[in-house]
Amino acid sequence: MDDIDVTQIPEPGLVVLDVTAHDEATAHAVIAVLEQTWATSGITPVQRVPGVPGVRARVHADIRRPVTPPDPLNSPYGAGA
Template sequence: MQIDVQHIAGPGLVVLDITAADEDTLRAVMDGLQQQWATSGITPIRRLPGEPGIRARVYADVHRPGPAE
Protein backbone atom coordinates (compact mmCIF):
# COMPACT_ATOMS: atom_id res chain seq x y z
CA MET A 1 0.00 0.00 0.00
CA GLN A 2 1.41 3.39 -0.99
CA ILE A 3 1.68 6.30 1.42
CA ASP A 4 0.24 9.51 -0.02
CA VAL A 5 2.66 12.43 0.41
CA GLN A 6 -0.24 14.55 1.70
CA HIS A 7 -0.40 12.35 4.83
CA ILE A 8 3.18 13.26 5.83
CA ALA A 9 3.41 16.72 4.27
CA GLY A 10 4.33 18.53 7.48
CA PRO A 11 6.16 18.10 10.77
CA GLY A 12 4.27 15.97 13.26
CA LEU A 13 2.26 14.03 10.66
CA VAL A 14 2.90 10.29 10.67
CA VAL A 15 1.61 7.10 9.05
CA LEU A 16 1.67 4.06 11.33
CA ASP A 17 1.38 0.54 9.93
CA ILE A 18 0.44 -1.73 12.83
CA THR A 19 0.58 -5.53 12.87
CA ALA A 20 -0.93 -7.57 15.70
CA ALA A 21 -1.76 -11.20 16.41
CA ASP A 22 -5.49 -10.57 16.88
CA GLU A 23 -8.25 -8.02 16.30
CA ASP A 24 -8.74 -7.13 19.97
CA THR A 25 -5.08 -6.18 20.33
CA LEU A 26 -5.09 -4.17 17.11
CA ARG A 27 -8.23 -2.25 18.10
CA ALA A 28 -6.81 -1.56 21.59
CA VAL A 29 -3.64 -0.09 20.07
CA MET A 30 -5.61 2.10 17.64
CA ASP A 31 -7.86 3.27 20.49
CA GLY A 32 -4.84 4.12 22.65
CA LEU A 33 -3.30 6.13 19.82
CA GLN A 34 -6.48 8.13 19.26
CA GLN A 35 -6.63 8.95 22.98
CA GLN A 36 -3.10 10.38 22.77
CA TRP A 37 -3.20 12.19 19.41
CA ALA A 38 -5.53 13.29 16.65
CA THR A 39 -5.72 10.19 14.42
CA SER A 40 -7.77 8.64 11.66
CA GLY A 41 -9.40 6.57 14.43
CA ILE A 42 -10.21 2.87 14.27
CA THR A 43 -9.39 2.03 10.65
CA PRO A 44 -10.27 -1.06 8.59
CA ILE A 45 -8.36 -4.21 9.46
CA ARG A 46 -6.75 -6.26 6.71
CA ARG A 47 -5.13 -9.66 6.40
CA LEU A 48 -2.38 -10.38 3.90
CA PRO A 49 -2.51 -13.94 2.52
CA GLY A 50 0.49 -15.98 3.57
CA GLU A 51 1.63 -13.45 6.20
CA PRO A 52 1.05 -13.79 9.95
CA GLY A 53 -1.09 -11.36 11.91
CA ILE A 54 -3.58 -8.69 10.96
CA ARG A 55 -2.80 -5.13 9.97
CA ALA A 56 -4.16 -1.62 10.02
CA ARG A 57 -2.86 1.79 8.95
CA VAL A 58 -3.39 4.85 11.15
CA TYR A 59 -2.67 8.47 10.24
CA ALA A 60 -1.78 10.73 13.16
CA ASP A 61 -0.91 14.33 13.94
CA VAL A 62 1.32 14.18 17.01
CA HIS A 63 1.04 17.95 17.52
CA ARG A 64 -2.71 17.77 18.15
CA PRO A 65 -4.03 16.04 21.27
CA GLY A 66 -6.69 13.35 21.18
CA PRO A 67 -10.18 13.86 22.60
CA ALA A 68 -10.43 15.15 26.16
CA GLU A 69 -11.39 12.47 28.65
Protein backbone atom coordinates in the same frame (compact mmCIF):
# COMPACT_ATOMS: atom_id res chain seq x y z
CA MET B 1 -0.94 -1.78 2.48
CA ASP B 2 -0.53 0.98 -0.07
CA ASP B 3 2.66 3.01 -0.11
CA ILE B 4 2.69 6.22 1.91
CA ASP B 5 3.06 9.36 -0.19
CA VAL B 6 3.82 13.00 0.48
CA THR B 7 0.13 13.99 0.51
CA GLN B 8 -0.37 11.92 3.66
CA ILE B 9 2.49 13.57 5.55
CA PRO B 10 2.83 17.07 4.03
CA GLU B 11 4.22 18.71 7.17
CA PRO B 12 6.05 17.94 10.43
CA GLY B 13 3.91 16.39 13.14
CA LEU B 14 1.79 14.23 10.85
CA VAL B 15 2.44 10.49 10.90
CA VAL B 16 1.12 7.37 9.24
CA LEU B 17 1.45 4.27 11.39
CA ASP B 18 1.14 0.75 10.05
CA VAL B 19 0.17 -1.67 12.80
CA THR B 20 0.81 -5.38 12.54
CA ALA B 21 -0.78 -7.43 15.31
CA HIS B 22 -1.63 -11.03 16.13
CA ASP B 23 -5.36 -10.48 15.69
CA GLU B 24 -7.97 -7.83 14.95
CA ALA B 25 -8.78 -7.23 18.63
CA THR B 26 -5.13 -6.47 19.40
CA ALA B 27 -4.87 -4.05 16.46
CA HIS B 28 -8.01 -2.22 17.64
CA ALA B 29 -6.65 -2.05 21.21
CA VAL B 30 -3.41 -0.44 20.04
CA ILE B 31 -5.24 2.14 17.96
CA ALA B 32 -7.57 2.90 20.89
CA VAL B 33 -4.55 3.78 23.03
CA LEU B 34 -3.15 6.05 20.30
CA GLU B 35 -6.54 7.78 20.02
CA GLN B 36 -6.34 8.69 23.71
CA THR B 37 -3.08 10.56 23.08
CA TRP B 38 -3.32 12.18 19.64
CA ALA B 39 -5.84 13.31 17.08
CA THR B 40 -6.18 10.33 14.73
CA SER B 41 -8.10 9.24 11.67
CA GLY B 42 -9.30 6.10 13.38
CA ILE B 43 -8.34 2.65 12.23
CA THR B 44 -8.53 1.60 8.60
CA PRO B 45 -10.13 -1.74 7.80
CA VAL B 46 -8.00 -4.56 9.20
CA GLN B 47 -6.40 -6.69 6.50
CA ARG B 48 -5.33 -10.31 6.66
CA VAL B 49 -2.96 -11.59 3.97
CA PRO B 50 -3.17 -15.35 3.36
CA GLY B 51 0.06 -17.07 4.38
CA VAL B 52 1.30 -14.06 6.38
CA PRO B 53 0.90 -14.19 10.17
CA GLY B 54 -1.18 -11.55 11.90
CA VAL B 55 -3.31 -8.68 10.64
CA ARG B 56 -2.46 -5.20 9.44
CA ALA B 57 -4.11 -1.82 9.83
CA ARG B 58 -3.14 1.80 9.32
CA VAL B 59 -3.84 4.98 11.26
CA HIS B 60 -3.03 8.61 10.49
CA ALA B 61 -2.19 10.81 13.46
CA ASP B 62 -1.38 14.44 14.17
CA ILE B 63 1.04 14.40 17.10
CA ARG B 64 0.85 18.20 17.36
CA ARG B 65 -2.74 17.91 18.59
CA PRO B 66 -2.94 16.08 21.89
CA VAL B 67 -6.36 14.88 22.90
CA THR B 68 -7.85 16.98 25.68
CA PRO B 69 -8.76 14.77 28.64
CA PRO B 70 -12.39 15.05 29.70
CA ASP B 71 -13.21 17.38 32.57
CA PRO B 72 -14.32 15.05 35.40
CA LEU B 73 -16.39 17.82 37.00
CA ASN B 74 -18.47 18.16 33.83
CA SER B 75 -18.73 14.44 33.19
CA PRO B 76 -22.24 13.14 32.50
CA TYR B 77 -21.33 10.26 34.84
CA GLY B 78 -20.60 12.43 37.88
CA ALA B 79 -17.42 13.68 39.51
CA GLY B 80 -14.45 11.38 39.29
CA ALA B 81 -15.86 9.38 36.38
